Amino acid sequence: MDSRIRRHAEIIVQQAIDLQPGENVVVSMPPVAEDLRVALYEEIGKVGANPVMLARGDRGIGTDRAARAYLRAVDEDDISEPEHLLKLFEHTDAAVVARPHENVSEQSDVDTETGAAFAAAYRDVLNARLETKWCLTHYPAPADAQSAEMSTEAYEDFVFGAMNKDWDAVREHQAQMVEILDPAEEVRIVSGDTTDVTMSVEDMVTLNDWGTNNLPAGEVFTAPVPDSVEGEVTFDKPVYHQAREIQGAWLKFEDGEVVDFSAEQNEDVLEGILTTDEGSNRLGELGIGMNRDIDRFTYNMLFDEKMGDTVHMALGRAYPATVGEGVEQNDSAKHVDMIVDMAEDSYIEVDGEVVQRNGTFRFEDGFEE
């Protein structure tokens, strides 16, 4: 077995879920991640915890092929909550989830309404899983390498490079940005001629993502005050939503709401997001990507949103932990991350001071005021 997989399993068990003796743990990932499953079971054995293995794909109830077969065969009205799975997670202390693919298009012929009905029935299960010490991570499967337009070996190097890091050092490095953003009142993001947006983060909480719920980690994120966003943003990276790619998305905000939008490709998908509910045309997250080992876009938001020298904004739901007490939380069925490249001709301003220019932070060498 690739020694990087063993290292990955150590980081998951010892750091991300901090597994303790006697705890009940779920390993939920598809067969293509078998090496990681084996490495995790060895680490779980060393700790003396109790593992259960779910063979899951994106849908959470089985492999992608099996979930597709189920969802195509089932009558939408017959879908109900899988109570046994709910009970499993209600008695679970920690969960490790990965969603590599054998074929990223496996669910492309599942009816979207059936998928939505299933997602609704599955919501309590998801919430129960989110009550555990959970870690969402990845495995460099060939199909995912294909999505990233990379060879499998190069993709493995990329994935392990982004995940198997000195996370204590990352935490300390990122803490410098948290110290700037957490007490701040106003943030302005400027990139080229196409992006100049301002938002309040007053009384919001800035979190340091250094390797617990997500592996790879590598972002600092908070929630904007919902009605404070003003200006316009052009997103440089494609947004992959419902198996379709939105390119060249542009949004214009007034009083926190999107008042105008366009896209170079699949504008109707963008419109679908914005019109989902009241919260889906406002921002729920501002994140600053700080993982420079993620140096390319790979169509996997777990990686893309942490890319070095980027920021991302999410339309829709804000993470409760980022919303300060007594402040409104933007709520929505959606949470769609969209990325702005900050590497060139760009800066981040916090309370009137530039804190990052062309990707270099104020607390780093080479920063120009």
Next chain:
Amino acid sequence: MDSRIRRHAEIIVQQAIDLQPGENVVVSMPPVAEDLRVALYEEIGKVGANPVMLARGDRGIGTDRAARAYLRAVDEDDISEPEHLLKLFEHTDAAVVARPHENVSEQSDVDTETGAAFAAAYRDVLNARLETKWCLTHYPAPADAQSAEMSTEAYEDFVFGAMNKDWDAVREHQAQMVEILDPAEEVRIVSGDTTDVTMSVEDMVTLNDWGTNNLPAGEVFTAPVPDSVEGEVTFDKPVYHQAREIQGAWLKFEDGEVVDFSAEQNEDVLEGILTTDEGSNRLGELGIGMNRDIDRFTYNMLFDEKMGDTVHMALGRAYPATVGEGVEQNDSAKHVDMIVDMAEDSYIEVDGEVVQRNGTFRFEDGFEE
């Protein structure tokens, strides 16, 4: 996909577990059975039940490779009941379990004491699963074909031939033997010069295995009155126990107890079985194999015990459902099936009348009194 896999899935869902809308079902089998998992999910979708997929091997907590890694790493004293898995099965209506292998020797370097400690911790989980509508079945994996010393394609033909049958016709055929055995008092099994054993089945219950808990099915079985067994038996087929093969086993019974024994190979394993506990040197089952599509021994007891023209006797625990009210149930930690070939120079006598000679039953053409 092989159409025989779809037929197999239909038989499991419609007949063996008789799945109903809204029921919670667990599909518990390793990745090598992916085609069967997909076919089952399609059938489960048609019914409108809720599936969960466990990636299991022989140990039930994960694939064989992962379970091995866990069991080698864990301290025996740290093993405890996986409560989350228990809760899953306590809220499960039906469970489909299959244990094909990628490598039948995968667990050959797991310490037997650790394995025993795990089995003890897992007992309530197993019992909870046995409270559901369960079906133990199989998938023709290449490693299992290798164990059977068959090509994969020939093994597939064998497995599907034994499983995808007209089970209503089987039930009716086997009912004729149930009618003979259920009201009977005494059974005598004679084969060649080496087997002549008599036992009482008075007040015991004879069951017709026609495709519910086991697929393949194809036996009629009951429990002997524990202290009634007299005579001697030579078992013609090898007994595979704890990864070792007992060949040429011979047992001599008096008052139901084994008073003498020998084996041509691995006699110490046989002795280990007999000395496990009080019940393990008495018989707990008499079964009559009636599935003539199982025409060879394949080192898989799910198939071997149903082989046409054989009988099997199990040392150890009797199935509660075969023990009549008010009659003693032979209890033991063991249940080891052992097979006698009845195809030639053999007969079964029930209450003094020959009911099968050289493999042909009294209710079949070609029977000679």
